[in-house]
Structures are given as C-alpha cells and as structure tokens.
Amino acid sequence: MKSFLKSLYINQRFFTAFFSIVVVFILSYFYINLFEIAKLLLTIISISTVFDGILLYGKKNPIKANRILPEKLSNGDHNTIEIHLQNTYPFKNQIKVLDELPIQFQERNFELKTTLNAGKEKKLTYTVRPTERGNFTFGRLNIYSKSPIGLLSRKQVFCDQHSVPNYPSFLQLKKYDFLAFSKKLSLYGLKKIRRIGHTLEFEQIKEYVSGDDIRNINWKATAKKGELMVNQYQDEKSQPVYSVIDIGRVMKMPFNQLSLLDYAINATLVISNIALKKQDKAGMFTFSRKVENIVVAQRRKSQMNLILETLYNITTDFSESDFSRLYIDIKRSITQRSLLLLYTNFETMDALHRQLPYLQAIAKNHLLVVVFFENTELSDLLPQSATTTKQIFEKTIAEKFIYEKKMIVNELKKHGIHTILTPPEELTVNTINKYLEIKARGLL
Incomplete structure (x- = not known):
C-alpha cells in the first residue's frame, strides 16, 4: 500500500475538475437546480478517477x-x-x-x-x-x-x-585529428602552410629517376657508381614536443564557464595527438612551485592514454608560479632540443619582466613558445560607447590592459621567443597553427 501511494500522483486536470465542482456546489446554494448537476459531476469525476487508476495500475511494469x-x-x-x-x-x-x-x-x-x-x-x-x-x-x-x-x-x-x-575534451581531439590533415583547413580556422626549403634528415642515396630534384645529386656517389645518384631526404621525425602547463593562480580565471587551465588542458590533449600523428614525440608536465605530472616525450602506442589520464587529475594550487624552478628542472631533465609550448598568462609588463630572464634562458636551448590569453571581456568593452564617467574610466582601463598585452608580445619577440596571444576559445586552433608553422619552416 505504501509503495502504491508513493507512485500515485494527482494531476492538475483533477484539481481543476474538482475545483469546478466545488464552485457549482457553492452556486447551488443560490440556485437549487444546480445541486443535482453538481452531484452528477462529482460522481462522474469519482468514477473517472477510479477508472484512470485501474488503467494505470492494471500492469505491473507498463x-x-x-x-x-x-x-x-x-x-x-x-x-x-x-x-x-x-x-x-x-x-x-x-x-x-x-x-x-x-x-x-x-x-x-x-x-x-x-x-x-x-x-x-x-x-x-x-x-x-x-x-x-x-x-x-x-x-x-x-x-x-x-x-x-x-x-x-x-x-x-x-x-x-x-x-x-x-x-579533458577528447571530442576536440577527434575533431582536430581529422582537420589537421584535411585539405579544407581554412574552413575551421586552421592555416595551410607551405613548407619552406629542404628537410635536414638524410635517409639514403638512390639512383636518379625522372622527377628527382637535380639539386640533390650526390656527385661523389655518381663518380663511383658511374651513373647519376641523388640524396634522398625525409621529414624530420621524432622531435620532442612538450606541453608545459602553468597551474598557478593566474590560470584559474574563468571564461565561458571554463578556466584558463581547462582550455590549456584541452589544447594539450589535441596538440599531443597531432604531434604523434606527425611522427613526433609528445610529452607534458605542469609547474607551479615545482614541476610535476611529468609525461616524458615518447611515441609509444599508450602515450595518448597516459597523457589523458595525467591531464584528468590536474588542478590549480592557487600559488605564485616559480619560473626559476621551471628553468632548473628543464635544464636538468630535457637534454634534447625540444619544442616547449608554455601555457601561462601575463597581464602586465611588470609580471613579464619578473620572469623574462628565465624564459630567455630556456629559449637558449629549446624552441620556446609562450602561450597566453586575451581578456575577451575587456575586448567587448571597446566597441561600446562611453557616456558616463564610469564608462569612460572602464573603457580607458580596458584599452590600457589590451595595449599592455600587445607590448608583452613585442617584448618576447624582441628576445627571440615565439608567442601566441589568443582568445581562450581559439586556443586549440591557434596552437595547432603555430605547431604546423614551426614544422613547415623547419625551426625545430
């Protein structure tokens, strides 16, 4: 009986009908002929309710x-x-x-x-x-x-x-896994970049066939063999690509309900997958007060699963990130020249100048790309007209911070450090574009 009562619910239609009958009963006090009609309606509703219950509970699991x-x-x-x-x-x-x-x-x-x-x-x-x-x-x-x-x-x-x-966003991983090798890159914000010059990795010497680049003719081998021989090159492979994620307090800032840390994590998952598909080694680690969550750059089959499981557990520690410790750990642990995609955020030139010596030191031995974020909420203020003193003040401050971000980009470029300044929602696309550009230009 208790389970029956728990599963039984009275609908709005019942209360509407019952209220209507009550109204007719009240009116019958003044118009006696309505009393019989009210009783008839009450009987009909009662019978209908019982019949409705029989219909609903006639089966055990309907x-x-x-x-x-x-x-x-x-x-x-x-x-x-x-x-x-x-x-x-x-x-x-x-x-x-x-x-x-x-x-x-x-x-x-x-x-x-x-x-x-x-x-x-x-x-x-x-x-x-x-x-x-x-x-x-x-x-x-x-x-x-x-x-x-x-x-x-x-x-x-x-x-x-x-x-x-x-x-982390494995749906983005699947999406960009296809797009990075698609011929219709521009439809999705990805750039098709023409490869410049020759790759540097020698593969073999082979006999010349029609269509081979005559600039690759190996004259010593031709003299010994007595026929034209050419050097064959292949794309450089197995280059280490590390995603370095700042988990300090600056990465806790939210945009569109996701924190900057989550945007960086999603981008790391995608770029690691593309690097592996491009025959490079993919790895990652995080840093704040110390370097942790280390996944050494490898090309093994289980690498993506290892990166995914590591990214799943990453959280910010709300502390001030120690770039000096980052430099020491990179110098000690990563001996081969690598591409380092550093996800962090700088809001002012003062914040950059405090860390610039360590970034310069890292860039001496590795190809460093500093990835930081535009404040899209400030950018949205610029097109708005300012009529009150408060609005003028807010717009002026917004312009100052946006200009300072551009100054940070110029300062890093002046010291030979590559940069990506991006809205959070475009982080993945812009990071892929930068990686493809670096590969195409043979910078690593």
Whole structure:
C-alpha cells in the first residue's frame, strides 16, 4: 500500500475538475437546480478517477526505460545522453521524464515530455556540457505515465546512481585529428602552410629517376657508381614536443564557464595527438612551485592514454608560479632540443619582466613558445560607447590592459621567443597553427 501511494500522483486536470465542482456546489446554494448537476459531476469525476487508476495500475511494469550514458564525458563539449522508452500499455500514453542530473550542473527543473503509442518504443536525447573535470554522478530516472483520461499519473523509477568521469575534451581531439590533415583547413580556422626549403634528415642515396630534384645529386656517389645518384631526404621525425602547463593562480580565471587551465588542458590533449600523428614525440608536465605530472616525450602506442589520464587529475594550487624552478628542472631533465609550448598568462609588463630572464634562458636551448590569453571581456568593452564617467574610466582601463598585452608580445619577440596571444576559445586552433608553422619552416 505504501509503495502504491508513493507512485500515485494527482494531476492538475483533477484539481481543476474538482475545483469546478466545488464552485457549482457553492452556486447551488443560490440556485437549487444546480445541486443535482453538481452531484452528477462529482460522481462522474469519482468514477473517472477510479477508472484512470485501474488503467494505470492494471500492469505491473507498463513502461520500460533505460538511460544510456557514455563511458566518459568530454569537458567543455556537448555530450549526448540517451533515454530509451517502451510503452506496453494498450493505449497511447503521455510520459514525463525527470532525470536526476549531477549536482555540478545545478539543474533543478530538468524534464522531458513525449507521447508514446501503444506497444511502441522511442529514444529521447539531450545534451549536457560539463565545465569541470571529475566524477559526475547521475541519479535516478523518474518516469511519470499518464493515460488519455489524465487525472492521475503513475511514477516508475529506473536506473540506480551511476558515476561518469569527465575527461579533458577528447571530442576536440577527434575533431582536430581529422582537420589537421584535411585539405579544407581554412574552413575551421586552421592555416595551410607551405613548407619552406629542404628537410635536414638524410635517409639514403638512390639512383636518379625522372622527377628527382637535380639539386640533390650526390656527385661523389655518381663518380663511383658511374651513373647519376641523388640524396634522398625525409621529414624530420621524432622531435620532442612538450606541453608545459602553468597551474598557478593566474590560470584559474574563468571564461565561458571554463578556466584558463581547462582550455590549456584541452589544447594539450589535441596538440599531443597531432604531434604523434606527425611522427613526433609528445610529452607534458605542469609547474607551479615545482614541476610535476611529468609525461616524458615518447611515441609509444599508450602515450595518448597516459597523457589523458595525467591531464584528468590536474588542478590549480592557487600559488605564485616559480619560473626559476621551471628553468632548473628543464635544464636538468630535457637534454634534447625540444619544442616547449608554455601555457601561462601575463597581464602586465611588470609580471613579464619578473620572469623574462628565465624564459630567455630556456629559449637558449629549446624552441620556446609562450602561450597566453586575451581578456575577451575587456575586448567587448571597446566597441561600446562611453557616456558616463564610469564608462569612460572602464573603457580607458580596458584599452590600457589590451595595449599592455600587445607590448608583452613585442617584448618576447624582441628576445627571440615565439608567442601566441589568443582568445581562450581559439586556443586549440591557434596552437595547432603555430605547431604546423614551426614544422613547415623547419625551426625545430
């Protein structure tokens, strides 16, 4: 009996009908002829309610439902959740689905409504966009079914609590994995860069055939062999590419619900995958007060999975990052000249000047690319007209900070350090473009 009462819900239609009958009873006090009509209406509603209950509870498990969750969620992306429904009632059913979403979404009134014909099945889908890494626990799946009479609803509960890990954006990884090798790069913001000059990695000496570059003729080998021989070169491979992520307090700043750290993590996952596809070695590490979460640059099959699992657990420690410690650890641990993509953020020239000597020291032995971020909220202030003193002040400050970012870029370039100044949402595309440019120009 208790379970029956827990699953029984009275709909708005019942209360509307009952309220109408009460009104007729009140009016019958003044118009006696309405009393019989009110009693008749009450009888009809009572019989209809009982009949509605019989229809809804005539079967043990009339509605079958199942929620299909992905093995893992992709951070910052729209992830699809599926709900499969089956109606075993002999009549058309109106169904309301209340799915208990993870607490991180702070969604209290999420529901889906649909109608399902007798004996039919249907698939409902919806998307969720997580903005922080970690475990997301989905609660119960509550199904409310309603007969054509519509006075009562029956509740059924499916699916126990289930936790799904939210990983860095592997959906971006799949997207850019294809685009980096696509012929239609410009449609997605990626640049097709013409390769300059020859690669430096010698492969073999072979006989000349029509179409070979005559500039590669090896005259010594030609004299010994008695026929034209040419040097054959191949693209330089297995060059170390490290993503260096600052996990200090400057990377906690949020844009579009994602922190700068999460943007950097997503970009690291994508660029590591592309580097491996380009036959380079991919690695990563983080730093703040010390260097940690180290993945040594390799080309093994399990490298991407190792990088993904390492990125999943990264969090900021809210401290001031120690670039001197970063320089010492790089000098001690990375002996081969490597491409270092340093994800950090500088807001002022003073902040840059404090770290510039260490960046210069790193750039002497490695190809250093400093990646930092535009403040898009400040950029949005510039087109707006300023009429009040407060607005003029805010716009002036915004222009000052934007100009200072450009000065930081020029200062780094002056010392031979490559830079990427990018809006957070364009970080992945701009990082890929820079990597492809470096490969094309043979800078590493």
